[in-house]
Amino acid sequence: MSRLSSKTDKDNKLVRLGAAIRAKRKEIGFSQEELALASGVERGNMGKIERGENNLSILNLIRIADALGSTSADILFEAKL
Incomplete structure (x- = not known):
């Protein structure tokens, strides 16, 4: 199985995650x-994350969610992941 990156993200998961963070x-x-x-x-890196160009770590997702007053689960839900 290949590693998910912006080049292999056929379902636009990283783009959807970035859009949810941006929203x-x-x-x-x-x-x-x-x-x-x-x-x-x-x-x-934040700009790249929001554009779906960086595959962020779960720890960074948690940090971003905390800073947004949200949870990583809520952000993943909004991204429809």
Whole structure:
């Protein structure tokens, strides 16, 4: 089984996850930079995550969800994963 990356993501799972993160971020009024600072994820990586270009770790998903006042389960649900 090949590793999931933006190049092998045929079902757009990473894009959907990034879109869910972006929607939640905008809903609470955070900029990408504010979310990056609050979650401990580098600003450049945050943009790549939101565009579905980076396959984030579960730990970073939890950190991002916490910073958004949400849960990783809720974000995954919103992404329809």
